[in-house]
Amino acid sequence: MARKIIETVDLWKEYSLGDQVIPVLRGINLVVEEGEFLAIMGPSGAGKSTLMHILGCLDVPTRGKYILDGEDVSLMNDTHLSQVRNRKLGFVFQAFYLVPWATALENVMLPFLYADRSPKDARERAVQALTRMGMGDRLKHKPSELSGGQQQRVAIARAIVNDPSLLLADEPTGNLDSASSREVMEIFQEMNGEGRTIVLITHDREVAAYASRRIMLKDGLIMEEG
Amino acid sequence: MMVALVRTALGALLAQKRRSLLATTGVVIGVCALMVMISVGEGAKRKVLKEFESMGRNLVVVSAGKVSIRGGRMIQRETATTLTQDDAWAMREGVPDVAVVAPVYDGFAMVERGRVVVRTRITGTTPRYTGIRNFYPSLGRFFTWEELKGRMRVAVLGYQVAQRLFGSLNPVGQEIRVRRIPFKVVGVMEPKGVDASGEDQDDQIIIPITTATIRVFHVTYVKAILVEARTEEAIPRVAQGIALLLRKRHRIEGRADDFTVSPMEEVMKQKAQAASIFAVLVAAVAAISLVVGAIGVLAVMLLSVRERIQEIGIRRAVGATGGAVLFQFLVESLVLSVAGGGVGVFLGVFFSLVIALLARWQPVLPFKGAAVGVVVSMITGILSGLYPAYKASRIHPIQALRL
Ligand SMILES: Nc1ncnc2c1ncn2[C@@H]1O[C@H](COP(=O)(O)OP(=O)(O)OP(=O)(O)O)[C@@H](O)[C@H]1O
Ligand SMILES: [Mg+2]
Numbered sequence: 108m109a110r111k112i113i114e115t116v117d118l119w120k121e122y123s124l125g126d127q128v129i130p131v132l133r134g135i136n137l138v139v140e141e142g143e144f145l146a147i148m149g150p151s152g153a154g155k156s157t158l159m160h161i162l163g164c165l166d167v168p169t170r171g172k173y174i175l176d177g178e179d180v181s182l183m184n185d186t187h188l189s190q191v192r193n194r195k196l197g198f199v200f201q202a203f204y205l206v207p208w209a210t211a212l213e214n215v216m217l218p219f220l221y222a223d224r225s226p227k228d229a230r231e232r233a234v235q236a237l238t239r240m241g242m243g244d245r246l247k248h249k250p251s252e253l254s255g256g257q258q259q260r261v262a263i264a265r266a267i268v269n270d271p272s273l274l275l276a277d278e279p280t281g282n283l284d285s286a287s288s289r290e291v292m293e294i295f296q297e298m299n300g301e302g303r304t305i306v307l308i309t310h311d312r313e314v315a316a317y318a319s320r321r322i323m324l325k326d327g328l329i330m331e332e333g
Numbered sequence: 334m335m336v337a338l339v340r341t342a343l344g345a346l347l348a349q350k351r352r353s354l355l356a357t358t359g360v361v362i363g364v365c366a367l368m369v370m371i372s373v374g375e376g377a378k379r380k381v382l383k384e385f386e387s388m389g390r391n392l393v394v395v396s397a398g399k400v401s402i403r404g405g406r407m408i409q410r411e412t413a414t415t416l417t418q419d420d421a422w423a424m425r426e427g428v429p430d431v432a433v434v435a436p437v438y439d440g441f442a443m444v445e446r447g448r449v450v451v452r453t454r455i456t457g458t459t460p461r462y463t464g465i466r467n468f469y470p471s472l473g474r475f476f477t478w479e480e481l482k483g484r485m486r487v488a489v490l491g492y493q494v495a496q497r498l499f500g501s502l503n504p505v506g507q508e509i510r511v512r513r514i515p516f517k518v519v520g521v522m523e524p525k526g527v528d529a530s531g532e533d534q535d536d537q538i539i540i541p542i543t544t545a546t547i548r549v550f551h552v553t554y555v556k557a558i559l560v561e562a563r564t565e566e567a568i569p570r571v572a573q574g575i576a577l578l579l580r581k582r583h584r585i586e587g588r589a590d591d592f593t594v595s596p597m598e599e600v601m602k603q604k605a606q607a608a609s610i611f612a613v614l615v616a617a618v619a620a621i622s623l624v625v626g627a628i629g630v631l632a633v634m635l636l637s638v639r640e641r642i643q644e645i646g647i648r649r650a651v652g653a654t655g656g657a658v659l660f661q662f663l664v665e666s667l668v669l670s671v672a673g674g675g676v677g678v679f680l681g682v683f684f685s686l687v688i689a690l691l692a693r694w695q696p697v698l699p700f701k702g703a704a705v706g707v708v709v710s711m712i713t714g715i716l717s718g719l720y721p722a723y724k725a726s727r728i729h730p731i732q733a734l735r736l
Binding site for chain 2: 185189
């Protein structure tokens with residue numbers, strides 16, 4: 108049996124607005140195994156991003172249990188969660204989220220800045236990751252000097268540069284034209300082919316088709332699989 | 334890690350060059366003013382001390398007419414012809430705690446040696462002058478009481494006058510003419526420079542007072558009487574005693590004094606005060622601009638944190654802890670103010686040297702000031718970076734990425 112990268116048990120997330128408690132996630136039980144490529148779909152406001160933030164250790168559940176790559180992260184404090192993000196997770200966002208004044212290379216090297224022990228070959232690894240994304244000739248470019256598709260490829264290079272156990276992507280093609288979308292999804296598929304575990308959020312059925320498994324999130328619950 | 338962080342900070346600051354420059358201007362001015370203050374204070378103190386030491390101890394100057402003291406300089410307001418050598422002798426006899434007196438008459442005259450002509454101050458006084466002023470011949474000798482009593486034509490040259498008249502020759506035993514009257518040079522005074530009275534002591538010729546009043550200037554009065562009190566504590570009493578005595582001798586009743594008594598201690602104190610007032614002024618400028626600088630850095634850092642919430646979110650997402658974010662912004666603020674401090678130190682050294690040159694102080698490289706400047710700019714950077722950095726570290730990653 109394959110290793111479980113994600114295992115959640117009855118995960119809840121509630122927001123309180125005034126004296127009102129709004130449940131966004133209402134008991135998520137989800138298992139993702141190593142090497143899976145999971146697409147999470149669902150209508151706007153269903154709680155997809157909320158779930159991804161918790162899976163990505165950017166946020167904590169109100170209650171429930173979350174075991175990431177064998178580590179129970181539901182009880183960790185902020186500093187520990189930061190370290191877990193640095194070691195085990197890579198993020199790709201809809202809006203790319205690159206540091207605007209830094210070059211592509213500096214952006215990709217960012218995770219090493221916060222590593223306990225930054226590897227000696229940090230620079231080479233960053234160059235390698237960018238080269239893999241077809242950005243080897245744009246190392247010194249600022250984000251504003253790159254197209255949307257190119258920026259997203261820099262962001263993907265940053266997400267994989269420290270070889271994370273889990274790659275999380277929240278609508279990575281949301282801001283891209285169809286040609287760039289296809290390119291980016293091919294990159295994801297290729298990386299999944301190399302055994303990387305990926306969880307991807309999307310509205311788009313075509314995009315979801317690249318995944319090996321799809322789930323639907325609705326009203327804070329996983330409604331259907333297939 | 335540290336190097337990478339400083340590089341990151343530099344990158345962020347250079348991305349906003351104009352704003353960084355603006356933010357750091359206050360620190361530049363503050364540190365510069367601070368250094369000028371320190372070196373001015375230091376230089377003025379040294380100068381006053383040197384003058385004080387060279388002036389002679391427990392000196393009270395009695396001037397004819399009205400003299401006022403402004404910023405440590407004696408300025409002649411009115412002249413009088415009523416102060417005499419006899420007043421000097423009467424003081425020595427009649428005022429307790431007077432140790433020594435030396436009447437002085439001085440005036441300008443043309444002095445010749447062969448074809449060389451110079452204009453200089455002729456100071457007529459007594460052999461007591463050397464002790465009172467702590468000012469001695471370095472070559473030859475001073476004139477004697479016998480020469481004074483005999484109204485002899487003997488002269489002791491100031492250091493600079495000797496050079497102008499004789500060059501590298503030894504003037505002792507040579508002849509000069511003062512207002513066409515031949516004098517024999519018996520000595521050359523040691524170099525002393527400008528002293529507390531504001532007069533260049535090296536640019537004068539000292540002769541017996543009798544010779545000066547009777548032969549050279551044809552007057553019966555003196556311009557001043559130098560009085561040395563026995564102790565420092567006695568100075569106020571001596572000054573008062575002199576005033577009482579002179580009022581009686583000059584029959585002053587119901588009108589203004591025709592003399593002025595100036596304890597030089599007072600003059601020096603005023604001078605030191607004038608210097609310290611300037612230092613206080615510069616200190617105020619330094620303090621104000623440092624506060625402005627700190628606020629500038631604070632404002633720019635706050636703005637920067639607000640504008641870079643997304644960047645903070647990105648950094649948090651890739652693994653930066655709250656502490657790492659705090660540290661980053663602190664380093665940024667530190668780099669900002671230390672850069673300003675560095676420029677300030679540079680300008681401060683420049684202005685300190687210029688001021689030393691203009692004030693004719695010994696130019697001292699203000700190392701102490703430079704060290705203080707760097708430390709102060711570091712403290713400014715840390716203090717004004719603390720709050721923005723704390724705010725940045727408390728931004729929740731989700732809050733930053735939901736924008
Ligand atoms: N901080 C918050 N306070 C209160 N409610 C919140 C907060 N954050 C999110 N929500 C609510 O949680 C719900 C789920 O939001 P989420 O962003 O996870 O949806 P989503 O599925 O990602 O939607 P979309 O497809 O539009 O991105 C929404 O109704 C949102 O209003
Ligand atoms: Mg969303």
